[in-house]
Amino acid sequence: MQNAKDTFYITLRNRLTQVNPARTILLRSVTRPGILVEEAESPMALPVLDAFTLRWTGLAILPQLPLPLAQMTCEIYYSTAGTQPNSGLDRGRALEEMDAELQQMLSPQCAPKLNYTTTPPGAMLTSIFWSEPEFQPAVPLRDQISRTALVTVWSWQEAGER
Amino acid sequence: MCADLSTQIPCGRALRVAASLLRACGGTTAYLQVPPLTGDQNDTGQIGIDPPNLQLLPLSPAVFHKMRTDLLLPNQPQRYELRISAEAVAAQVAQRQLASASSLFSMASGVIVAGRLFMIEATSSFEDQGEVYLYRILLRDAASSWPLQNPQAGPQS
Numbered sequence: 001m002q003n004a005k006d007t008f009y010i011t012l013r014n015r016l017t018q019v020n021p022a023r024t025i026l027l028r029s030v031t032r033p034g035i036l037v038e039e040a041e042s043p044m045a046l047p048v049l050d051a052f053t054l055r056w057t058g059l060a061i062l063p064q065l066p067l068p069l070a071q072m073t074c075e076i077y078y079s080t081a082g083t084q085p086n087s088g089l090d091r092g093r094a095l096e097e098m099d100a101e102l103q104q105m106l107s108p109q110c111a112p113k114l115n116y117t118t119t120p121p122g123a124m125l126t127s128i129f130w131s132e133p134e135f136q137p138a139v140p141l142r143d144q145i146s147r148t149a150l151v152t153v154w155s156w157q158e159a160g161e162r
Numbered sequence: 163m164c165a166d167l168s169t170q171i172p173c174g175r176a177l178r179v180a181a182s183l184l185r186a187c188g189g190t191t192a193y194l195q196v197p198p199l200t201g202d203q204n205d206t207g208q209i210g211i212d213p214p215n216l217q218l219l220p221l222s223p224a225v226f227h228k229m230r231t232d233l234l235l236p237n238q239p240q241r242y243e244l245r246i247s248a249e250a251v252a253a254q255v256a257q258r259q260l261a262s263a264s265s266l267f268s269m270a271s272g273v274i275v276a277g278r279l280f281m282i283e284a285t286s287s288f289e290d291q292g293e294v295y296l297y298r299i300l301l302r303d304a305a306s307s308w309p310l311q312n313p314q315a316g317p318q319s
Contacts, residue, residue, distance in 0.1 A: 029201030040210035042271030
């Protein structure tokens with residue numbers, strides 16, 4: 001499952017650099033594309049604005065198939081307070097822009113699975129694939145507006161894979 | 163309505179008094195856990211494979227104490243309070259060439275006091291004549307309690 005989670009994140013991150021190269025964050029002294037895995041970062045008191053946060057929640061294994069199929073739920077959370085020149089009054093537009101970017105990042109809905117514990121990352125035999133995003137209602141909170149999109153990711157469990 | 167145009171010349175009095183009081187009240191050293199100046203650019207650094215190589219920035223004098231339990235809500239984890247001299251914070255901000263103390267605290271992943279790791283809940287500051295003289299950091303116990311390996315993180319005398 002971990003290979004699938006890593007592959008999903010790296011795929012989305014690489015696609016984000018194509019979709020909107022200007023969306024970057026400074027995290028742990030590195031300027032990188034504006035997407036992060038929540039469980040791989042230090043706990044944060046406040047979510048990072050104008051960035052996508054991947055949060056892995058649901059997990060199910062479907063065993064009645066030629067290979068066990070792992071089905072994982074990824075919550076993609078993003079929030080924005082708009083831009084300073086517009087005094088935050090464009091936060092709705094900024095959120096819509098992030099909705100569109102996420103939709104582009106998630107298409108096509110598959111990627112070859114890689115093992116990132118080796119250097120360079122090792123290609124595996126199968127691919128991961130995922131569902132269309134289920135956009136949840138936008139949540140306004142004072143000067144911010146946020147949304148969560150739910151994506152189901154499937155991955156074949158290859159022999160020897162944990 | 164008009165601006166306050168009275169002359170106020172900060173002389174650092176509050177800053178020195180705060181530092182002296184913290185020392186007199188049993189000042190200790192707290193270590194702020196921050197990422198290294200040159201971060202990990204690799205993919206493996208972003209997916210939890212590479213160790214983050216966090217650095218420990220000493221902040222002293224500081225006073226650390228438990229918050230009163232009657233101020234906590236039921237089932238709320240124990241909170242702690244750390245008061246740090248603004249002189250110490252300013253020195254670290256200047257050394258790391260940061261814009262402000264809030265940048266320093268926002269990049270910190272935790273605070274180590276007497277060999278124990280705490281998570282930062284909130285920070286606030288006290289000012290006198292527009293000059294910060296004391297920082298107050300609200301902490302809670304970290305869920306993890308692995309032994310800290312850095313010798314700097316040992317119990318303070």
